[in-house]
Amino acid sequence: MKVIEIRRHAMRQKPKAHLSLEGIELAKFASARMGPYDRVITSRLPRSMETAVAMGFEGAEHLEELGDIPDDILEKLNWPNTLQAISEIIKTNKDCFQFARRQAKIWLNCIKDLPEESRILIISHGGIMELGVMGSICLDGSSVTIDAFGYCEGIRLEYESEKYVNFNPQLMPEERRLINSTQD
Secondary structure (H helix, E strand, C coil): CEEEEEEECCCECCCCCCECHHHHHHHHHHHCCCCCCCEEEECCCHHHHHHHHHCCCCCCEECHHHCCCCHHHHHHHCCCCCHHHHHHHHHHCHHHHHHHHHHHHHHHHHHHCCCCCCEEEEEECCCHHHHHHHHHHHHHCCCCCCCCCCCCCEEEEEEECCEEEEEEEECCCHHHCCCCCCCC
């Protein structure tokens, strides 16, 4: 079985591009319960790359597509939104559906050539993650009742022979759970 774990970056203070001290602290806290990974990949945005470093994963690879979402698609999601609501949106919105499937394919391509039992970590962004998750799992009829991912939260997707088989949310303990739609 191969595992892809997708996590949202830690927080920053807009309009600054870099993580706040609280974001660095949260990334360190989250990383104590994560890993090991055979490969770590982030978007090219500073908050994603810095989250990987704060988690202790220096030398991560970078993919532009993990941090790029058109404004009109993000607007259609009404993000932050639950995965269940996003599932309904992609059923009726062709652009959101195509973006979700593209993101899911990017993730799968990241682990495709690795041996069985490989584990990768992808650090991405709110909205993009939720679409990618639903692009990965919604077609199997799963009903997902998870809120938008907070900082450093995510999901673990399991694959057998490059076919999705299971998911496991990776949420922060309630005292550390931070969701703030005004900071991305």
